[in-house]
Amino acid sequence: MPWIQVCREDELVNDQFKIVENEDGDEILVARAEGELRAVVNECSHDRRGFEGGCIEAGLLVCPRHGARFCLRTGKALTPPAYVDIETFPVKVEGGTVWVDA
Secondary structure, rough: EEEEEEEEEEHHHOEEEEEOOOOOOEEEEEEOOEEEEEEEOOOOOOOOOOOOOOOEEEEEEEEOOOOOEEEOOOEEEEEOOOOOOOEEEOEEOOOOOOOOOO
């Protein structure tokens, strides 16, 4: 898969995320958390729905429906009701633009 352009680096502020789609139609959530850019699949492993309406707290992605928390760095599911980790993707910045390899 080719790298996907997300946004200008200055558009992604701390504790916020954007969602992009890859060639297969899968949604990828790209976030800035604790100053670092991270990317994970936009699908909670608990209910298979996206994280829209959720938030980032202390570097963790919080599902808006049941409060499950995931590490944005590793994708690890940290709290119930999610027990299965989510996929992560490499992120890079080139020329002030954020890219994700998804």
